[in-house]
Amino acid sequence: MEQNTYRLSYLGKGIDLFKIQIVNFILNAITLGIYYPWAKAKKLQYLYSTTTIDGHPFAFTGTGKEMFKGFIRAVLLFIALIGVGLYISIGLHMSQFGPLFPYLALPFIIPIAIHGAYKYRMAKTVWKGIRFGYTGDRKELMLLFIKGLFLTIITLGIYGAWFQMDLRKYIFQNIKVGDAAFKYHGDGGKYFSIIIVGYLLTILTLGIYGFWWQKKLFDYFVNNLELVKDDKKINFYSIATVGGFFELVVLNLLLIVFTVGIAFPWTIVRTMKFFTDNIVLEGEMSLDELQQSQSDFSNATGDDITDILDLGIVI
């Protein structure tokens, strides 16, 4: 069968991103932070539109207005949590438990937020005119999350590797682009060994092994990913090298240190370039055969909660 190969590339420029961040800073400052959702939209629009597969850019179609509404809802949620906490402390005279309440609610809020965030982000991600979509179920994710968290705590963190893999698998198998679905084949045991070996060797080699470790983690992430449509699929391959990681990390560090952080946008661009340059897509499936099948979704509350909690979102 015919094999198709696709390359990703990142065409953004540090100076453009820098200017976007400066303008966003000015507007955030003038509006005392209210502009934040619009600023975020501008930044995402830029980052998406400069990332390409097969020469065609991604588009982020989310708007500041949507994210502002989501932001307000997210803020109200946190105010309500703190309010309940205060009520428990003062109203019910359980001053020890009250301040803990918002934290105890987090294991429930985080999966809800992740669910909402992926639903929004994916629906607003478009490539070659085809919308992405997230078809995960909120309850399933919550059960998975609470089970994983519980086991991770009682195994003193060891189960964390399996938990992370389960979470990644669940999220990816529910990410669609048109009528094609992603799949992730990571395995908790293997991931655990990469983490343990990497951790020990990095300590023993005073950090030098860290670059090999980074490459292993990146490879494990990319090489286990595939996109499936009907009986055809496309595999993701990493062609990253240890030297590449070394150059990326060390130069980014030097850039940040010697410019007291001003070069931060340039390091983002360098990192995006590195990741996109080192991922190759190959398989029988053609990316020209995708059919529009995911619906639009405009509620950004989850996205804004993850933002407030500072949870990073992959993709």
Added chain:
Amino acid sequence: MEDSLFEYFNGVSSKSYQVRIEVIKDEIYVFDTSYNQDNGLRYSLKDCSYVVLKNNAFIYLNKGATEYIVVPLHSEFYVELATAIKNADSTWYTKLLQQKWYTLGGGVAIILITVYLFFTFLVPPIVLKFVSAKEEISIGNNFYSSVTEGEHIDTAGTFIIQKFADNLKLSKTYPINVTVVDDSIVNAFALPGGHIVVYSGIINKLENAQELVALLSHETSHVNKRHSLASMASRFSTSLLFSVITKDFNGVSKGLIENVNMLQVLKYSRQLESEADYEGMKLMVSNNINPVGMKWLMEDLKKLNREIPASMSFLSTHPLTDQRINDADLFCIKYKEMNAPVPDVQQSLWEELRKVCNTQ
């Protein structure tokens, strides 16, 4: 005309089609290759946007970006479309982005300076206006209990020093409550609303009753001038604002801004210290005590503090001791002839206090 054929994506599949396009008034028309005028798709320019990457412009025909055409930059159509779409989308954000980087940098500088001025000069007086002396006293009481928790309070010393303070006219608005904490730290501080905490360490370093009056006058001036409330207001509001506007910054830039903020806090607290020295000396004069005690106090403190090099003075919360001694010297010139012995009651209280603190 091959030049007028473009790649078109229809939002149904990811396959591209060859199309011809035409701009008529404020709409883009997309025709299939047969150029059948009746089959044209119409898109309003209002909904269009475009992205330029390498040699192509990607012209999105709807807000959802599902339908678009790819127009090579060398094509005549690009110029036509770009101007048409620009007219529809000349937002102020785009205009801001088109500014030179140094213009934008200037904007950032102006904002930071405004924030600095606002919080240094405007916020503290506003907060002070809204907090009454009564409220300040109750805030101070709360602070006092948490500050002294776990500290070893010297009850005998506290009793004597309180008597000593009561014999002075220190504050009209605030009840001055002095506490001696049994600790070798050479320090004393004032809380909002009238509590003054003095460590026995500093009492042991004082050489005479005038210096104790100077110390109490200095701390009382912090109370009278509501310094701790003002600096708390300034610190809290600045850090709150910085955290809001730097949300999108990375750790290093945030750290930088926080440190600049810290320097400003330190500078502010040095201003307050100088003011407390000055007001303290005025208090001494009004209590008929020669203000030269303040200068002696500074000289005693200088003996035991390894002096911070002048180049590092910006990192200090207190003005350099030398500078404070000079300032005190200037103030005292007028009072050179002032013959004001410490009253006997105070002198004996002072000696008693020395004894109590020394034995511990």
